[in-house]
Amino acid sequence: MLEWAFLTNHSLVLSLISKHPRITGLELSREIGVTERTIRRIIVDLENAGYITKSKEGRCLRYRINPELSLRYESHKEIAIGNLLEILG
Secondary structure, X not given: OOOOOOOOHHHHHHHHHHHOOOOOHHHHHHHHOOOHXXXXXXXXXXXXXXXXXXXXXXXXXXXXXXXXXXXXXXXXXXXXXXXXXHHHO
């Protein structure tokens, strides 16, 4: 039986990126326990929605989070993603 979790993979990716802006897809996949392909899809989702942007720094990528965007749940639209990330540490 699968165990459930409070946080989605998208929120875990955001949390790790906020702590480690130069983290790689491979590192994210190992940390979260999903495939690198899944991480790439999550990053595209977050980027398309405006939650993150990427910039090239040398041979690496640096991620930046837009902390002003709200959570996507209708009942929690008043909460900024930055507030959630602050709570997660």
